[in-house]
Amino acid sequence: MSSDLILGIESSCDETAAAVVAGGRTVLASIVASQFGTHAPYGGVVPELAAREHLRNIVPVVEAAMTRAGVRFEQLAAVAVTEGPGLAGALLVGVTYAKTLAWAQGVPLVAVNHLEGHIHAVLLEHAGTEPVAGRTLALVVSGGHTHLYLAMLEASSWRYRLAGYTVDDAAGEAFDKVAKLLGLGYPGGPWIDLLAAHGDPAAVPFRFAEVRSRPERQRAAGPAGGESELFSFSGIKTAVLRYVESHGLAAAIAARAAALPPGSRPADALPLCDAQTLGLIASFQRAVVDNLVTRTLEMASRYGTGAVLVSGGVAANRELRTRFGEAGARAGLPVLFPSPALATDNAAMIAAAAWPRFRRGEFADQSLSAEPRLRLGV
Ligand code: KG4
Numbered sequence: 001m002s003s004d005l006i007l008g009i010e011s012s013c014d015e016t017a018a019a020v021v022a023g024g025r026t027v028l029a030s031i032v033a034s035q036f037g038t039h040a041p042y043g044g045v046v047p048e049l050a051a052r053e054h055l056r057n058i059v060p061v062v063e064a065a066m067t068r069a070g071v072r073f074e075q076l077a078a079v080a081v082t083e084g085p086g087l088a089g090a091l092l093v094g095v096t097y098a099k100t101l102a103w104a105q106g107v108p109l110v111a112v113n114h115l116e117g118h119i120h121a122v123l124l125e126h127a128g129t130e131p132v133a134g135r136t137l138a139l140v141v142s143g144g145h146t147h148l149y150l151a152m153l154e155a156s157s158w159r160y161r162l163a164g165y166t167v168d169d170a171a172g173e174a175f176d177k178v179a180k181l182l183g184l185g186y187p188g189g190p191w192i193d194l195l196a197a198h199g200d201p202a203a204v205p206f207r208f209a210e211v212r213s214r215p216e217r218q219r220a221a222g223p224a225g226g227e228s229e230l231f232s233f234s235g236i237k238t239a240v241l242r243y244v245e246s247h248g249l250a251a252a253i254a255a256r257a258a259a260l261p262p263g264s265r266p267a268d269a270l271p272l273c274d275a276q277t278l279g280l281i282a283s284f285q286r287a288v289v290d291n292l293v294t295r296t297l298e299m300a301s302r303y304g305t306g307a308v309l310v311s312g313g314v315a316a317n318r319e320l321r322t323r324f325g326e327a328g329a330r331a332g333l334p335v336l337f338p339s340p341a342l343a344t345d346n347a348a349m350i351a352a353a354a355w356p357r358f359r360r361g362e363f364a365d366q367s368l369s370a371e372p373r374l375r376l377g378v
């Protein structure tokens with residue numbers, strides 16, 4: 001029997017990942033080497049450091065995935081790699097490694113769009129089920145993107161159309177910036193996720209207008225069915241900053257940052273946050289989550305899609321999962337998430353997205369390069 005084993009490789013941002021997936025469905029191994037420790041002191045990803053870390057990690061990470069899967073290189077059917085979007089130097093490490101390996105093994109190379117990969121993190125776990133049989137609406141919500149796509153399965157091939165996007169920050173970026181602003185660690189999402197559960201989400205009444213100003217006007221004016229400037233997250237970030245300034249929180253924030261050395265975990269911050277700060281964090285998260293859920297379900301109803309798929313790092317957020325689930329149930333719409341480990345960057349999603357392309361013989365050649373600004377769909 002010919003092999004159905006795809007080795008996926010992902011290096012678009014600050015995670016070096018490799019995975020072996022059988023038939024686009026069964027994850028035999030998924031290894032992720034995170035660079036949090038490298039970038040944490042800077043409060044964001046430093047591109048040159050990311051590329052250097054990928055270079056260090058790529059060989060051991062691939063070897064670990066192959067060993068865990070119990071698979072030899074000769075058994076692979078193909079090598080799949082993220083070609084973009086992402087950081088140029090980071091992407092190049094994965095692309096160069098994948099090209100070399102595919103050439104050396106004499107197997108096809110499949111190029112994958114990182115955003116399509118995130119969508120396939122959900123499909124991987126729900127493929128073949130009723131809700132994903134036709135037209136779905138896919139929200140990719142990560143550190144770099146907050147994009148809505150119509151995802152359509154036609155003759156075992158996926159097509160995508162951009163339906164909405166953020167005009168400024170991505171939602172994950174807002175989580176990261178607000179966490180930094182409050183003296184918490186990097187990346188900020190998991191810190192805010194944990195701390196928000198201990199605060200009152202009604203403590204700070206962030207006006208909805210702060211989350212949607214321009215997009216709302218554009219949406220009203222935009223052509224029906226056309227892509228929309230749907231989200232905006234820089235307003236809410238500024239609102240948090242204004243709250244910090246007007247309530248004199250700067251000294252407490254500086255003290256908290258000093259008490260959380262690199263290597264600290266989100267739970268370490270809990271005793272360092274008073275009720276006012278926890279309320280601010282919970283209110284921020286509630287505003288962002290409400291905005292994502294409301295806008296996405298409005299678009300699902302407008303396009304009449306059968307299900308909503310939510311993926312990307314922010315899809316690991318517990319409140320987002322709960323509120324999407326509740327709102328979806330009220331609207332009679334299935335809302336599907338990846339398991340938390342597959343929500344953030346990984347290579348299993350890259351191998352899964354490569355599977356339909358592999359089956360159709362859509363191979364990349366040795367001229368493949370990194371595409372930092374690659375778009376998905378039309
Ligand atoms: O998909 P991802 O791993 O990388 C990108 O492609 O950007 O997403 C990373 C983003 C970061 O902004 C991080 O703060 C956010 O996902 N994130 C979360 C959570 N876990 C990760 N945001 C909110 N709640 C979480 N639990």
Ligand code: ZN
Nearest residue numbers: 142312313345
């Ligand atoms: Zn991502």
